[in-house]
Amino acid sequence: MRVIKNKSIIDDEWSLKREIGNTDPIPSGNVILPFPFWQANRDELINSKKCHAIWIDGSIEIETIASDLQYFALIALDFPTFKDGRSYSHARLLRERYDFKGELRAIGDVLQDQLFFMERCGINSFRIRDGKDIEKALESFNVFSVNYQGAADDSVTISQQRKFK
Amino acid sequence: MYKYDNYDQTIVNERVEQFRDQTRRYLAGDLSDDEYRPLRLMNGLYIQTHAPMLRVAIPYGLLSSEQLRMLAHISRKYDKSYGHFSTRQNIQFNWPALETVPDILADLATVEMHAIQTSGNCIRNTTSDQFAGISKDEIEDPRPYCEIIRQWSTFHPEFSFLPRKFKIAVSGSKGDRAAAMVHDIGLYLVNNEKGETGFKVFVGGGLGRTPHIGKCIRNFLEKKYLLSYIEAILRVYNKFGRRDNIYKARIKILVNDVGQEEFGKQVEQEWLHIKEGILKLGQKEIDHAKSFFTSPMYSKDAIDDDSFEKARTANEDFKNWATRNLYSHKAPGYRAVIISLKAPGIAPGDATDEQMDFISDLSDEYSYGEIVVTHDQNLVLPNVKQGDLFALWEKLKTKNLATSNIGLLTDMICCPGLDFCSLANAGSIPIAKQINEKFNDLDYLHDIGDLKIKMSGCMNACGHHHVGHIGILGVDKKGQEFYQLTLGGSSESDACLGDRLGPAIPKIDVANVIAKLLDVYVKLREEDERFLDTYRRVGIAPFKENVYASH
Known part of the structure; x- marks a missing residue:
């Protein structure tokens, strides 16, 4: 499986576990686990000294995962449909308020025309929806060369370029 | 009025190319109807009963004569030679072919116009008072703030997939002509007890199936916090607004469910994190926006002309028109002229290409080349000398544009x-x-x-x-x-x-x-x-x- 990471296409080193019972055994390898599974097996997972990754959806309050961020190499944000924009706010909060430095990945209904917005919110890896052209999706990052407003991507805003700030 | 610099122009040009590619992919079958829908909607393109409908943004209703001429041109070249002015100060074309929409957007870009975010679940065109900048009861001109909001909201990466559409209105005077109380966010320029000017903030107004009047969540907001406060409101809405039912997805439902006080508290909490950040407006930024909305050099002797009074006495038809279709002006001897788009037998708000060209010429001749679209679907020439009113009226009559019915029953x-x-x-x-x-x-x-x-x-x-x-x-x-x-x-x-x-x-x-x-x-x-x-x-x-x- 290939993903886009930092604007390049790479082979994915993570596998995504969408569903797993909280009492099921901990899967081996690099697995992105549902956040409830992390909560249920937290101590054991931390002691295993592995790289950890979780996925969350828009319904969770970011504050509830904030104290565990240090353990995560990757947080995947779910877009159950591209019309559900809650994860954009999650991404910005993780980057701007909680200073999360690991990989932020978009999963779910991830499409070319949304990548620009996602990247600006601090998402740096993308699991493009099956059946969509991942090479073509890369073009999305080059559509706009200037941005009006600040976000998580540290781009220089127009207001800064106009020397107001 | 606001003039694009290189940055504004670049964004609009790049948008045209992006939409051209999206439309090409759709027509080639690479994008499904469902995937293309939000992309076209964010460019104001609906699929209607007979044909697509394209809604073009007219920020806070203000047009230059050059822009209105371009709208006439577009109606002629791509549509059936008329346009429909909407209650949100925009214009709609009812008959363009889908394939030509990228070309229409390219034409619009040449006159600093676009259709960005005129539809879809995103922040829409910010609207204002049609008499902004000229009315006597104005505390401050709201348009610089509308422009600041326009720029901040354009392609906002976090708020382009909201639960539902989002409309902001700014009113600069006590007599609210921007219908700010029925917007998702309504902002009123107000003075506090220290005499400073800022904003009173209302949220959760709106019409639709469950109409609500806006609720005040802040009595006074300093201007420098305009954007950070709005961003806080939007973030709370984006996180908690309902997405399970399209009819309960507007912010008014959320405000009503959690309560005015609690909603305000959540906004204030979020705001504390971001108020001093990158969104805080500097005085230079505010002054820059204001520099585009200065008054023209009004002539001092406009008030001395007595031909208007004489014509009013001598001509009953002109008197009727002057009674209904003029609005008093802060500059002595000037009036705002309301051009009725409600002539009998015409669909309210429609104007033909010929009428649009004609009004453009009149605005150049009589009103410094500016035209304003009203919420009531009429057009305003904001700065006309009283000595020119009779001549202007006679010209308007020749194109069926002098119906004396502003505010009357037929001004529907x-x-x-x-x-x-x-x-x-x-x-x-x-x-x-x-x-x-x-x-x-x-x-x-x-x-x-x-x-x-x-x-x-x-x-x-x-x-x-x-x-x-x-x-x-x-x-x-x-x-x-x-x-x-x-x-x-x-x-x-x-x-x-x-x-x-x-x-x-x-x-x-x-x-x-x-x-x-x-x-x-x-x-x-x-x-x-x-x-x-x-x-x-x-x-x-x-x-x-x-x-x-x-x-």
Whole structure:
């Protein structure tokens, strides 16, 4: 499986576990686990000294995962449909308020025309929806060369370029 | 008015190319209908009953003569030689071919225009007062702040997939002409006790199926915090607004569910994190925006001209027009001229390419080349010398643009209705026609005086029927078009929602029922009371009785 990471296409080193019972055994390898599974097996997972990754959806309050961020190499944000924009706010909060430095990945209904917005919110890896052209999706990052407003991507805003700030 | 610099122009140009590629992929079958829909909607492109409809943004309603000429050109080249001005100060084209829309956007970009975020679940065109910058009761010109909001909201990465559409209005005066109380966010420029100017912030107003008047969550917001505060509101809404039911997804439902106080608290908490960050406006930034909205050099001797008074005395038709279609101006000897797009037999808000070109020329000759679109679907020339009014009126008459009906019964607000819109349950334009035919006596109309009739073809309320003095809502009853009337609504500073008159009435009876309502008004009014005032004094009972007693 290939993903886009930092604007390049790479082979994915993570596998995504969408569903797993909280009492099921901990899967081996690099697995992105549902956040409830992390909560249920937290101590054991931390002691295993592995790289950890979780996925969350828009319904969770970011504050509830904030104290565990240090353990995560990757947080995947779910877009159950591209019309559900809650994860954009999650991404910005993780980057701007909680200073999360690991990989932020978009999963779910991830499409070319949304990548620009996602990247600006601090998402740096993308699991493009099956059946969509991942090479073509890369073009999305080059559509706009200037941005009006600040976000998580540290781009220089127009207001800064106009020397107001 | 605001002029694009290289950055603004670059963004609009890049948008044209992006949409060209998206449309090409759609036509090639690489994008499904469902995937293309939000992309085209964010460019104002709907698929309607007969053809696509393209909505072009007119930020806070302000146009240059060059821009209006381009709109005329577009209507001629790509459409059926007319455009429809909407209640949100935008313009809609009803017949463009999908394949040509990227070219239309390219043409628009040459005059600093676009269709960005005129539809879709994102932040829409920020609207304002049609008399901004010229009215006597203005605390401060709201347009610089509208422009600041426009730029911040354009392609906002976090808020482009909101639960539902989001509309912001800014009013700069006490007499609210921006209908700010019925917007998702309504901002009023106000002075605090120290004499500083800032914003009073309302959230959760809106019409549609469940109409609400906005709730105040902050009495005074310093200007420098304008964007950070709005961003906080949007973030709370994006996180908690309902996404399970399209009819309960607007911010008004959220505010109503969690309560005004609690919602305000959540916004304030979020705001504390971001208020001093990158969104804080510097004085240079505010001054830059303000520098585009300066008054023209008004001529000092405009007030000395007495030809206007003479013409008014000598010519009864001109006097009628001057009584209804002029608005007083802060500069002595000047008036704002309201050009009625409500001539009998014309769909309210429609203008032909020829009329648009003509108005552009008149604005160059008489009003510093600016035109403003009103919420009532008329056009304004904001800066006309009183000495030019008679000549201007004579010219307007030649193109059917001098109907003396501003604020009168026939100055109706009307959505496109069943004739164009795929959502509508019933026609609006045929009702407007019926009303025009019934009430064709100008003396009677002037005698009835101020009366706002607002009409929507369905519950989505694009015609703002809830806030009409008389509201008309089209409903479908077993395949028949029926109309539900409401009385006593208002969208101004005394904003309130109308009361339901009674059972819906058949299509053929609408104008007759309005006549019965007006009979009651004429009988019961005291002195100079408007219809709305009489209604508020006497209540709904006598109106109800006169309409339904004979049925």
